[in-house]
Amino acid sequence: MITPQDLFLQRRKFLALGVGAMVSPLLIDELMAQTPYGKPLDYLKDSNTSLKPTRESDATSYNNFYEFGFGKDDPKAKSGSFHPTSWKIQISGEVQNPMSIELSDLLKSVKLQERIYRMRCVEAWSMIIPWVGFELRELIALVKPNSKAKYVKFTTLYDPNVFPMQKSLFSGIDFPYVEGLRLDEASNPLTLLAVGMYGKPLLPQNGAPIRLVVPWKYGFKYIKSIEKIEFTSTQPLSTWEKQNPREYGFYGNVDPQTPHPRWSQASERVIGERGRKPTLYLNGYEKEVGYLYEGMDRSKLY
Numbered sequence: 001m002i003t004p005q006d007l008f009l010q011r012r013k014f015l016a017l018g019v020g021a022m023v024s025p026l027l028i029d030e031l032m033a034q035t036p037y038g039k040p041l042d043y044l045k046d047s048n049t050s051l052k053p054t055r056e057s058d059a060t061s062y063n064n065f066y067e068f069g070f071g072k073d074d075p076k077a078k079s080g081s082f083h084p085t086s087w088k089i090q091i092s093g094e095v096q097n098p099m100s101i102e103l104s105d106l107l108k109s110v111k112l113q114e115r116i117y118r119m120r121c122v123e124a125w126s127m128i129i130p131w132v133g134f135e136l137r138e139l140i141a142l143v144k145p146n147s148k149a150k151y152v153k154f155t156t157l158y159d160p161n162v163f164p165m166q167k168s169l170f171s172g173i174d175f176p177y178v179e180g181l182r183l184d185e186a187s188n189p190l191t192l193l194a195v196g197m198y199g200k201p202l203l204p205q206n207g208a209p210i211r212l213v214v215p216w217k218y219g220f221k222y223i224k225s226i227e228k229i230e231f232t233s234t235q236p237l238s239t240w241e242k243q244n245p246r247e248y249g250f251y252g253n254v255d256p257q258t259p260h261p262r263w264s265q266a267s268e269r270v271i272g273e274r275g276r277k278p279t280l281y282l283n284g285y286e287k288e289v290g291y292l293y294e295g296m297d298r299s300k301l302y
């Protein structure tokens with residue numbers, strides 16, 4: 001993603017400006033009281049897997065959320081003033097029932113469940129996360145896409161008062177962060193909109209209050225703090241594809257045989273464990289999602 005050299009130059013500029021002072025993180029209890037749903041999550045446990053989750057303290061402190069900075073520790077350290085208390089999501093485009101809905105109301109119409117999934121970042125590290133969320137296809141059924149809808153576009157909240165990097169001249173990223181899926185990918189039962197992890201509402205650094213989870217794709221597709229969902233007839237241009245099309249594509253499918261132009265994707269560093277393990281095609285979910293890519297050139301799905 002951002003190269004160490006970019007980071008070095010940008011860091012120097014931030015320091016020169018005195019930007020990036022540490023804000024103390026919120027206590028989890030305080031945050032739970034401030035979430036739109038304000039109470040511990042009620043969900044169906046995942047009994048389908050033997051995957052052992054990554055330590056919660058690792059998953060909530062080693063993050064990518066460039067709206068707060070480029071360091072892995074920036075999202076936790078700098079998101080203390082992000083309080084997503086009431087959160088509206090706009091759903092529009094090629095649908096029969098467009099809506100602007102409070103997250104707390106949306107959650108009354110869907111089934112919250114836990115899914116313990118592997119998560120593989122394009123930077124070649126991985127974790128196992130016990131998500132709490134609902135299948136995106138439940139939301140799709142509520143808004144009823146029309147026959148022109150072929151893609152789903154997601155946009156993160158744009159609010160430079162909350163996300164300091166959105167007003168930084170040096171971020172190098174064209175915010176707000178945008179991601180997209182084909183409608184059939186979005187409709188696959190594995191695709192979730194997550195509102196929690198480890199049985200609790202999402203913390204700011206993990207994309208509170210709602211984010212995308214697509215376990216067979218690289219982590220950059222898992223867009224955080226989603227405010228807008230649009231159904232489109234044309235393929236959306238996602239943030240990293242726009243930023244650097246040579247290195248990042250629309251699909252972002254995990255594939256050990258398709259190297260990133262600057263590193264191999266054949267193996268991954270498992271956070272919290274020693275050594276590396278081989279990366280699996282489609283992150284191990286080929287049985288569930290392989291049909292989506294039949295007849296397509298695998299090497300083009302990065």
Ligand code: MTE
Nearest residue numbers: 063064065066121156177219220222223224
């Ligand atoms: N969403 C937004 N809005 N901004 C980001 O910078 N980073 C992505 C993704 N979602 C990102 C984002 C990347 S590169 C990864 S690997 C995952 O979030 C990281 O999720 P995590 O911090 O919960 O592990």
